[in-house]
Amino acid sequence: MSVEAVEPRYALGGTISFDDARRHRLMGGKCAGCGAKVFPKPKICSSCWSTEQEDVALATRGKLYSFSVVHAARKGWPSPYAIAYVDLEDGVRICAPLEGDVANPPPLDTPVELIVGTLRTDADGVTVLSHRFKPVTEAR
Numbered sequence: 001m002s003v004e005a006v007e008p009r010y011a012l013g014g015t016i017s018f019d020d021a022r023r024h025r026l027m028g029g030k031c032a033g034c035g036a037k038v039f040p041k042p043k044i045c046s047s048c049w050s051t052e053q054e055d056v057a058l059a060t061r062g063k064l065y066s067f068s069v070v071h072a073a074r075k076g077w078p079s080p081y082a083i084a085y086v087d088l089e090d091g092v093r094i095c096a097p098l099e100g101d102v103a104n105p106p107p108l109d110t111p112v113e114l115i116v117g118t119l120r121t122d123a124d125g126v127t128v129l130s131h132r133f134k135p136v137t138e139a140r
């Protein structure tokens with residue numbers, strides 16, 4: 001009997017890639033006009049209005065800027081969960097779920113790092129993955 005492997009799905013297709021060491025990288029856009037980096041990659045730069053946007057691998061670490069605990073979760077999501085703003089080391093501010101104990105959240109400015117984890121299970125029973133951040137537990 002063979003078991004068919006089911007590939008995970010990503011919540012935001014095309015936003016997660018891998019570097020040479022097979023670590024997850026979050027892909028954003030870098031404006032060819034002014035150099036601004038944004039996640040996700042926009043069709044037009046909100047700073048200079050250039051439509052020339054390049055793919056760029058974003059920093060994998062940053063600091064917790066802010067967060068909120070959500071108790072009324074969407075269908076299929078765990079509840080409660082924390083949604084955070086993280087300031088990445090390359091200057092991009094990104095919104096993402098925050099891993100950890102929502103009853104004992106980390107203080108603001110805590111160093112955090114990118115991980116990819118389960119967002120939810122879809123109606124077909126397939127795991128849907130997304131980017132998220134967790135407090136840094138080890139030095140680089």
Ligand SMILES: [Zn+2]
Pocket residue numbers: 031032033034035036045046047048049050
């Ligand atoms: Zn620009």
